[in-house]
Amino acid sequence: MSTHVTYRIAPATRMANVSYAIRDLAVVADQIARQGHKILYLNIGDPCKFDFPTPPHMLEAAERAMRDGYNGYGDSLGEPSAVNAIRARAEANGFLNIQGVMVGVGSGEVIDNCLTALLNPGDNVLTPCPGYPLYGAVVGKIGAEPNSYFLNEENGWQPDLEDLEARINPRTKAILLINPNNPTGATYSRATLERIAELARKHNLLILADEIYDKLILDEGTDHVSIAALAPDLPVITFNGLSKAYLVPGWRIGWAVATGPAESLNDYLEAVYKLLRARLSAPHPFMHTIAPALQGPQGHLKEVRAKLRRRRDLTVQWAARTPRVSLVAPQGAFYAFPKLDIPEDDLTFVTDLLREKHVLCVNGSGFGQRTGTRHMRIVFLPQEEVLEEAYRNITEFISHRY
Numbered sequence: 001m002s003t004h005v006t007y008r009i010a011p012a013t014r015m016a017n018v019s020y021a022i023r024d025l026a027v028v029a030d031q032i033a034r035q036g037h038k039i040l041y042l043n044i045g046d047p048c049k050f051d052f053p054t055p056p057h058m059l060e061a062a063e064r065a066m067r068d069g070y071n072g073y074g075d076s077l078g079e080p081s082a083v084n085a086i087r088a089r090a091e092a093n094g095f096l097n098i099q100g101v102m103v104g105v106g107s108g109e110v111i112d113n114c115l116t117a118l119l120n121p122g123d124n125v126l127t128p129c130p131g132y133p134l135y136g137a138v139v140g141k142i143g144a145e146p147n148s149y150f151l152n153e154e155n156g157w158q159p160d161l162e163d164l165e166a167r168i169n170p171r172t173k174a175i176l177l178i179n180p181n182n183p184t185g186a187t188y189s190r191a192t193l194e195r196i197a198e199l200a201r202k203h204n205l206l207i208l209a210d211e212i213y214d215k216l217i218l219d220e221g222t223d224h225v226s227i228a229a230l231a232p233d234l235p236v237i238t239f240n241g242l243s244k245a246y247l248v249p250g251w252r253i254g255w256a257v258a259t260g261p262a263e264s265l266n267d268y269l270e271a272v273y274k275l276l277r278a279r280l281s282a283p284h285p286f287m288h289t290i291a292p293a294l295q296g297p298q299g300h301l302k303e304v305r306a307k308l309r310r311r312r313d314l315t316v317q318w319a320a321r322t323p324r325v326s327l328v329a330p331q332g333a334f335y336a337f338p339k340l341d342i343p344e345d346d347l348t349f350v351t352d353l354l355r356e357k358h359v360l361c362v363n364g365s366g367f368g369q370r371t372g373t374r375h376m377r378i379v380f381l382p383q384e385e386v387l388e389e390a391y392r393n394i395t396e397f398i399s400h401r402y
Contacts, residue, residue, distance in 0.1 A: 017140030020133050021366020028351065029360045040390040042378045043360045045182070045334060047247050050381045051307070054247045055300045058289055062251070065288035074284035076277040078103030078255065082290035086240075089294045090257045094229030095238070099265045100258040102272065103282045103290070107212055107241040107254025112138050114208065114237055114256060117271035118173050119144040125174040125208070126167060128159065129368035130337065130375070132182045132210070136368075147172065148368055153339065157186035157328055161195050168199070174206040175199065177227060180213040183367045183377040184337040185312075185330020187217060190225050197231040206268075207236045212254070213333035215245040215301055218309045222331070228259045235260035235268075242286075244333075245301060246293045251286040308334050311380040311387060318391040324398055336378040337364065342402065346374040352401075357393040 029039050041049070048054065077083065083101045090098060104110035115138050119125065124147035127135045131148070139146055149164040151157045164175070175196060179188045200207050207227055214224040228236040241254030258265055281287075312329070315336045319327035327338040342349055347363040354360050364375025380387060 014140055014143055017146075018137045019366070020137060021362050024366070025350065025354065025360060025362060028354055032354065032358060037358050039354075040359045040382070040386060040393065042380070042382065042387075042390055043362050045244070045379050045381065046249050047244065047304075047334075047381055048249060051383055052247050052304060052381070055297065057292055057296050058242075058246060058248060061289040061292040061296075062285055065285035068288075070285045070288055072284060074281040074287050076279075076281050077101070077273060078282065079284070079287040079290075082255075082287045085291035085294045086255050086257060090228075090238070090259075093226055095226070095257060095259050096229075096232035097259050097261065098257060099260065099262055100269045100273075101255060102258075102276055103253065103255045103287055104276065105254075105279075105282050106243065106249075106252040107210070107239045107256070108134055109252075109279075109282075110254055110256045111135070111208075111210070111239055113272050113275040115139065115144075116142050117268060117275060118206065123171045123173050124169070125176055126164060126172060127176045128178055128181065129370075130181075130183050130364065131176075131178055131368060133366060135176060145171065150370060151181070151184065151186065153328060153370075153373075156331075157181060157184040157337075158188060158192050159196065161192070161199070164196070165199055168203050168205070172203070172205065174208050176208045176210070178210040179227075180211075180216065180224070180332025181335075182213070182333060183335045183362075183364075184328065185218075185333050185335045186328070187222070187224065187331040190230070193225055193227045193230055197227060197234060200231070200234050207231070207234060209236060209238045211238055211240050212244050214240065216305060216308065216334065217332045218305060218312050219331055220309075224332070228257070232259060233261065235264040242290065242293055245304075247300070247304070248286075248289070251289070252283060253286045253290065255290075308380070311382075311384060312336070314384055314387055315378060315380045315391075318387075318395075322391075322395050322398065324402060334379060334381050336380055337367075337375050338378065340364075340374040340376060342374055346376055349374070350376050353394065353397050357397045359390045359393050359397075361394075 121143040124145040129148035150160040152160045243249035324341040350363045362377040
């Protein structure tokens, strides 16, 4: 008679370096919601959960693609109509020397593949702090080294260029920019981008530019500046997608545009393409919505920006009158990153806020921050009345706690 022995399957040690604060607190929120409490969600950047409907021409394009039979695998690097539309939009935005376009399962997959094809164990890429936690998770997953440069809160969350340059070492392969930034909502000035381009030239670095929020600039009369357009002589990979500006995050369609000298990029791009071919394709019918999105009606963007501007202003006004809270006004995207003058860590703060007042924000430490500072990220996508209720609850929580 055999004896069954239970054994443990151990995860890879590198997984200890992988975390994703944005979703982690949602587990606690789910437990509280099951107890019958209404949660005010200020944690996830999904416009479709609020009053931002998908444009009708996007829905029609998706349905048409499915009915026309585009339900099997698509081209690994992207359907020709999609690739051509992305290239045309990039050229209209001033991109020169375009060496490649690739479509992925959301911009996250293309980011993952670009980092995987670039970094050996022990290599590093300069990532912003605070910054979107996906990058740290991918770097940890592939066994590369974290190397974060600070953004300067006293200078509108612009990159701290002295800190950035000081962190470059012989194993540094690239500089990552998130512009507009998640979680701060900052947009980077032309002067800042030009100085970063000079650092890349000096140290022979690739630039990775996450510009998924480029159409969500909140201040009227202000234009987004792409570093690829400023530095056509440098190798740059620019990430973008449909999720945020075209209000379809669940369709998982993103892309990357590679610009710069062919001799700098050819071998690297072929390595990225190998990974994309190995996973077959991005969602085929939704690739056929890229051209209608980029070339079709853009009227919804004006309304989206107007709503976000009002909700940004409401958030800034709340922070200005609330003790222990200070905020650099966001210029793009739909995030605010207020600083908290509190004695405990910000994870404790947002967890207790959730348990006591049922408002779900994300701790600033989940995005990175300077030692000794405390923040939280607020998503100001919800309707004004929801934001007002949430901000009243946060104010009451602070007043009673301190």
